[in-house]
Amino acid sequence: MGEEEKVKLLGTWYSPVVLRAKIALRLKSVDYDYVEEDLFGSKSELLLKSNPVYKKVPVLIHNSKPVCESLNIVEYIDETWSSSGPSILPSHPHDRALARFWSAFVDDKWFPALMTAVVTKSEDAKAKGMEEMEEGLLQLEDAFISLSKGKSFFGGETIGFMDICLGSFLVFFKAREKLKKEKILDELKTPSLYRWANRFLSDEMVKNVVPEIDRVAKFIEKFEVRAQSVAPKS
Numbered sequence: 001m002g003e004e005e006k007v008k009l010l011g012t013w014y015s016p017v018v019l020r021a022k023i024a025l026r027l028k029s030v031d032y033d034y035v036e037e038d039l040f041g042s043k044s045e046l047l048l049k050s051n052p053v054y055k056k057v058p059v060l061i062h063n064s065k066p067v068c069e070s071l072n073i074v075e076y077i078d079e080t081w082s083s084s085g086p087s088i089l090p091s092h093p094h095d096r097a098l099a100r101f102w103s104a105f106v107d108d109k110w111f112p113a114l115m116t117a118v119v120t121k122s123e124d125a126k127a128k129g130m131e132e133m134e135e136g137l138l139q140l141e142d143a144f145i146s147l148s149k150g151k152s153f154f155g156g157e158t159i160g161f162m163d164i165c166l167g168s169f170l171v172f173f174k175a176r177e178k179l180k181k182e183k184i185l186d187e188l189k190t191p192s193l194y195r196w197a198n199r200f201l202s203d204e205m206v207k208n209v210v211p212e213i214d215r216v217a218k219f220i221e222k223f224e225v226r227a228q229s230v231a232p233k234s
Helices: 016-027 045-050 070-080 093-119 123-148 161-167 170-180 191-202 213-230
Strands: 007-011 033-036 059-062 065-068
Touching (some): 059 070, 065 070, 070 161, 123 191, 161 191, 170 191, 170 213
Antiparallel strands (some): 059 065
16 A cells, blocks of 8 residues: 555444445545454544544545545545446446435444334334334335346446445344344335345355354344343334
């Protein structure tokens, strides 16, 4: 890595949103230094200095300049190393707008519903969260059919912006399936998403970057105990 291209990523090994940055960096063949943060302990001075507003990972530091928020980082990587590897965002403005729309849907509506279903103590809230999560997956099934245009990924022939956004949660799905024996992606209800998920996780750009499912399952077990101990009952 040359003097003009110093790249550092602050993250946690288990985080789906940190995985987004890792996949984007791999797609663009960018060498970088990785710094593991302890979000449950003492956050590093570098993290607090680099992201003073949210104090969260991931943070990409490129030539001493920090870039925060996972999808913002993915866009930055795509634009900065535009000549390396396939484009992550679609080339057409309307296709880019659709990719951003569905990515916002995943982060702002779908994933919060899943988290409610996972960590809440209230059975009513849990059932409502599960219903919203499953309804969201049906909408994402339709989105995949529309955006992929019959090809392998949301981004077409290669992994793109929306693939990275939703695909970053797939190891979490697999880990919960192993831990709780519950399927989040159902082959009968969302067949296109189910096949897409298998393609995504077996892709060379992804499979060597994602954390081990068994290790994530153990982390989830500890996290849910911690989260439920502080979650409100209603």
